Structures are given as C-alpha cells and as structure tokens.
Amino acid sequence: MEKMKVLAEWSYDQAKPLRGYTGKTLKVNVGDMTFESKDVSEDMKDKFTGGRGFGLKLLWDSVKETTKWNDPENEIVISGGPLCGVTQYPGMGKFYAVFVSPLTEQTYDSNAGGHFGPLLKFAGFDAIEIQGKAKKDVVIVIDGDAKKVQILESPFDDVNAYTVTAALHEYYGDPKDINDRRFSSVLSAGKGAETTYWGCINSSFWDTHRKAPRLKQAGRGGGGSILRDKKIVAVVVKTHDLSGTANNPADIDTLTKLGAKLHKEIITLDSKQCRMRTAGTAHLNEIMNEYHLLPTHNYKFGQHPDIDNIHSSKYEKKFSQNVADGCWYGCTMACAKAVDGFVLKTGPWMGKTITVDGPEYETAAGLGSNVGVFDPEWTIETNFYADHYGIDTISVGTGIAFVCECYELGLINKKHTNGLEMKFGNKKDIMELIHRMGDGKDDFAATVGKGIHKMKDLFSEKYGASKEIMERIGMEGQGIEASEYVCKESIAQWGGYFLSLKGPQHDEAWLIFMDRVNKQLPTFEDKAEALHYFPNFRTWFSLVGLCKLPWNDIEPADNATKNTPQEAARVPEHVQNYVDIFNAVTGKKITKEDLVLQAERVYNFQRVFQLRLGKGTRKFHNIPDRALGPVWADEWEARTEYYDNELKTEGVDPAGLSSQDKCDKLQKIRRGHWEKLVDTVYKRRGWNKNGIPTVKKLKELGMDIPEVVAVVQKHSRPEDEWKD
Amino acid sequence: MITINGEKMEWKAKMTVQDIISEKRYVFPLLAVWIDGTSVARDNFGTAEVPDDASVQVIHMISGG
Structure with missing residues (x-):
C-alpha cells in the first residue's frame, strides 16, 4: 500500500484510563479538518454513565432539531463505556455508535465487538465524535503510540471492507511481526453503504491464530451510510498500551475472582446449555x-x-x-x-x-x-x-x-x-x-x-x-x-419490538418465552413491567461497554434451584456480578437498583431526543399487521387449529368463516390489544398518553436538565395527561 | 390431570419431567422446572416423577437477542 498523504494532523496529551474513564473525548471534523478534545465532567458520568449515554449527550450538543442524517453536523459518536476493555470477565469489548439515522431520521445506537472500543480508550479517549463532510475520501487515524490524530487522503479505489481492513492492519503493523497487527483496529463500511441506507460499520480485530482480520458489525441503523456520506473510508485506532490492567480498575482482585468463576461456569456448562x-x-x-x-x-x-x-x-x-x-x-x-x-x-x-x-x-x-x-x-x-x-x-x-x-x-x-x-x-x-x-x-x-x-x-x-x-x-x-423473530403470538414482544426507542431490534426486550410459553406475564400490567425492566436493564449494557450474551445465554447450575421462576429469568447471580464489576472498576458503590436507574436516565433522555428531532410520539410507535397476526389465509391455514382456538378464546366462533375472514377478525381484536398495551406501557414508563416522558419523571430520574425539560414542555398537551 | 404453565395435560403413572418436556416439544436447552413450587435439578429431569394434580412450571430462561 502506498504511503498516505497527511491532510491534517493534531497532537495530544494522552490521558490514561483511571477507573474506567480517561476523562477526555475526541472530536474530529473531516469537513473543516479540525480536532478538539473535551473534558468529561463528573456530572456527565453521573447522568450518562458512558458508551451510548456519552454518545447521545455529545450528539445532542452537536445537532439541531432540524438535523438530517446527511447534514454535516450529524455525527457518528463512538464510545465503549467504563467497563469496556476489561479482560478478566467475558464480553467486555463492545462499543456503541450513535447517530441520526438515514432510515429512522432520529437517533440510533448500534453496537459492535472487535477491538476498536477498548483501543480507543487505551489511546486516550472515552469517545470519538466524527462530524463534517470531507471533500474527498479520507482515512482517520488515532495513533495512541505517537499521540497524534491524522486525517489522511484515502488511497483506496476499492472501499469495500475486507480490502480496506486488511491493507490498514498491514500498513500500521510492524512488517517484521505479523501479529503486531493486533494493536490496531479498523472501522470501515463499503460501496453498498454508499448506495443504500443499510450501511453497517464494520469493526475489526486481528486474529492471531488465522493471521487475518476479522470483522464484527455495528450493523443496524445505517451508520455505515453516514460514514460514506462523510467520505470516510476507514477510521483506524492504534496503541500498544494494551494489558489486562490498562483500564486501571479500582479493585482488580474482585474482577479476577468474578471472571474466574464465570470462565469456569462457561467451560463447564456451555456444552449442555446454548453451545x-x-x-x-x-x-x-x-x-x-x-x-x-x-x-x-x-x-x-x-x-x-x-x-x-x-x-x-x-x-x-x-x-x-x-x-x-x-x-x-x-x-x-x-x-x-x-x-x-x-x-x-x-x-x-x-x-x-x-x-x-x-x-x-x-x-x-x-x-x-x-x-x-x-x-x-x-x-x-x-x-x-x-x-x-x-x-x-x-x-x-x-x-x-x-x-x-x-x-x-x-x-x-x-x-x-x-x-x-x-x-x-x-x-x-x-x-x-x-x-x-x-x-x-x-x-x-x-x-x-x-x-x-x-x-x-x-x-x-x-x-x-x-x-x-x-x-x-x-x-x-x-x-x-425488524430483526429475525416472529413476534405475532406474543403481545409482550409486540412491545419488545415496536414500543422500543429506535424500532424493532431485539436488544431491548426478548419476551416471547416469558410471555407465550412460560405464561409468566398474564396481565397487561405484567407485560408492561417486563417492558420497563428489561429494556432498561439491556440499556445498561450499552452504557458500560458490554455484550449481553454472558448475562443469560449461560446460567449458573443452581440458578433455578436458588431462585423463584420470576427471579430466575433475570439470572440474579450474573446481575450481581455486573454490579460488583461496575464497582470494582469505577470505585463507586452502586446497587442493582442503581444499575436500572442509570439506564432509565439515558433511556428517557433518548426518548426526548427523538421528540426533539420530530419523532418520539405515539404515532411513531406503529406496528404492521404482519407483526400482530396472520394477514393472509395461507398463514392461518398453516396453523388452523391453533388460530381457531385463538379466536374462540376471544369469544368468536370460527365455524363457517373463511380463513381470510378469520384473519381479519383476529387482526381487529389484536389491534385493540395493541392499543391497550401501548397505554399500559406508557403509564409504567412514566410517559403521557402520547408517549412523552413527563417532567415529573425526568425530575425523579435527575434528568430535569433545562433544555430537556424545554423539549418536553414544548410538545406536551393537556389532553395527553392521564386522568386516573 | 396436571397443569403445565397453567395448561391442562393428561397425567400418566410414572410420568417424569423429561416425558413432559418431550411431549410438549420443549427443545430449548435452558429449561428450569418447578413441581408445586419445588425446583427440580436439570440432571434429575429424567428421573423426577410428576404426581397427579401437580402444577408444573417449565420455564424457558429468556434468551435470544
């Protein structure tokens, strides 16, 4: 690969992570070729925690209510969170990308594994904001070894991910040691991201066994399309400052102890559980x-x-x-x-x-x-x-x-x-x-x-x-x-998909088994409680830099014998691990209730952010008929007995009705259930009838930030208040 | 007659937890079972007998996503 031409360069004083944070964020504007570092305040940590929370806070400060996905002020903000980069416990290398999406025209957050999130922090930054639009294709490089950030002219005719990633790992690696390439990570998109709104952000890590780059994806929401709209071919981060203590936690012994226990659990039980x-x-x-x-x-x-x-x-x-x-x-x-x-x-x-x-x-x-x-x-x-x-x-x-x-x-x-x-x-x-x-x-x-x-x-x-x-x-x-689950037979999962902050993705709540098979959520209030707890709990992963899988795709052997059925679904031992890990890294003393509170702050902030961008009200929480039940006769006839029973349960005798008539009747009934679900969930979440968080709720959460309250007040109407 | 997650099912003599799981085609691996509120260890599914009139909960631990 030819030497890349430097278009702009900036040197910085590297802040080392301390208790999970470096205390600095980086802003790169590829339009006017400028660089900036900002401090992370204690208030920002308290309100937004990190990761997706930091991303939303920084994006809020950079866009206007009229900002569209392809406006120069739109940003891609990438942040891992305070636990990102921990190596003692499984699943702690995720970053979260936040941006105004071309698909949803509101904020979106999408996560990926790979090494980018941890290396960004070890290079000195809790987050990177990428703003502006370059005039020609560029590559951004954050070089934690040289302590400088560069915008380089891209040499790539082929911008597709594997081409770009392999070349940049080689370019930034020691030519005498192929596995030196593990000290860098590359974000990329590709040609398809230019021509569609489905662009993903690929995030690499160097596989030392295969001697090849591997790609993970922050796939959803069109972040890759924004990357290419900004004419960014790749973002590289590089640092050799990589060790098991690079996150500089307050209590390494606790991390080691908890990690050892889970490693053993996974190695012993995974083959009998989820494989x-x-x-x-x-x-x-x-x-x-x-x-x-x-x-x-x-x-x-x-x-x-x-x-x-x-x-x-x-x-x-x-x-x-x-x-x-x-x-x-x-x-x-x-x-x-x-x-x-x-x-x-x-x-x-x-x-x-x-x-x-x-x-x-x-x-x-x-x-x-x-x-x-x-x-x-x-x-x-x-x-x-x-x-x-x-x-x-x-x-x-x-x-x-x-x-x-x-x-x-x-x-x-x-x-x-x-x-x-x-x-x-x-x-x-x-x-x-x-x-x-x-x-x-x-x-x-x-x-x-x-x-x-x-x-x-x-x-x-x-x-x-x-x-x-x-x-x-x-x-x-x-x-x-929608992501890839049939949700039509679970009322709770209608909400898990379609009452989410950003659209039907499975990273808020997956409730089908609890609701439909286990029958643990018999009432609308039960479903609403699950649609409060799980989306917030899952949001917490996105604030601190975690993968969800080690939470409940493996469970302790005694999870069921130690807990009631309702408790067991939350895998209490693993939840407590996360509380202990957060405290061990940051030196703070949160409880499992605080964990949900941290998430609820950001969850409600993001809801108000959608509102600020002209979305975030009830009419955008739409659900298609296909998600509610069978639309066409052949869908009914694939499970005639089952669906006939569904109609009978609803007080309708299916005898003498055509399959299409039966579809239409069930659709009408379920549409009524949907509206009831929306009301019940909004009430539980502390939102008004129009799906807007109330000022009271924001105050309870400590998120009554004047400009946030102003957005809520601007859009709140008396007729949307609950009467009871 | 027994109930499985609130639904009625015919009881058979010497019926085990594993028999119920097989009959209901519960193929998800992360199952937890309670018989009348008492949990049954996963290793005992094949031997734990279910008495008549029992209320059985077969909980699929949340997954996916």
Missing part, C-alpha cells in the same frame, strides 16, 4: 423453528419443513472449532464463529478463498428462511458480501423478504426489478440483487436499499403497487426493518 462455544448464536435456528418463531417467507410462517438443511449442526461443521473465537480478550463465550477456507462462488471475488465471520442466528434466519433459502453455503456467501459491501444483514434479509412477497403478490414485476425474478428461494436472483447493491449502478437495487419504509412509498409511486397491502406486510417500525 455458544461451538455453534455460536446459530444454535437458535432449529429452536426458533420448533416454537414457530423462525421468520419464514417474510414472517408469514414460523416454521419450514426444510429446517434440517440449516440446523445448527450443519453450521457447526462449517465453523472452525477449537480456536479462541472471542471478539475481545478474555471472552470464553467465544461465539464469534468463523468459516475458514471458504471459496466464493459469485461476485467480484468469485474463486477467492476467504475467512468469513458467522453467520450468527440473525443472518442465518434473515438471509435464510426469511427469504426462503435453506442453504448454509449460500447464506455464508451472502454474509461475506454483505459485510464486504458494508450493508446490514438483518435489514437486507428482512428487506428482501418484503420484496419477494411484493413480487409474489404481483405488486411488482420483472420489469421493475430489471429482470430479477424475486421469488422466495430464488438464490441466484437474490444474490444478484445483493451484488447490485454493492455495485451501486442499478436503480431497483438502490430503491430497495432505502429500506422498507421508503420502499412502500417508492413502489407505490414508481410501480403503482398497493400502499395499503404493503403497509400490512412490511415488517418495519419507525423506519427500520
């Missing part, structure tokens, strides 16, 4: 199928007879085993599975042998059953190219599933698709559509890449497709595609 160490999250494929939760043919069905073709055992055989597959040091969960020696059969790299991460469950389902394909080799190939082009596998899967159903319903045809026969299961043409997104020259691929929310308008305007039908079957909320 994350051998199959990764793909262990869920056949489980979701058994419970009618595997999205199939655009979420029409939850099961498919070809499930054995994508059984986790099939993936397990393809994943290289007995390799330390953690995406950050010290993670014995090791779920970052990879396929080695894979020969690509299509596309610009056809014939090339590569290593590709995953697929994880979401990809195996989204670019699998949901588009009607049951072929792991095909899914692995789409996974590789989606990462390489810098597009989110979940949105691509759900989006293409929607396209396929539109095609099969005759709403669009081959003329519109530029010759592609977009039927479920048509591997060749679906793959070709993905390549066209990566190529950026095809107008239909560009239309699809704007996401389902905009596709509904564009298909209607350009091709005359029925908007009414598309509104019913398009699995999106707030502008973003």
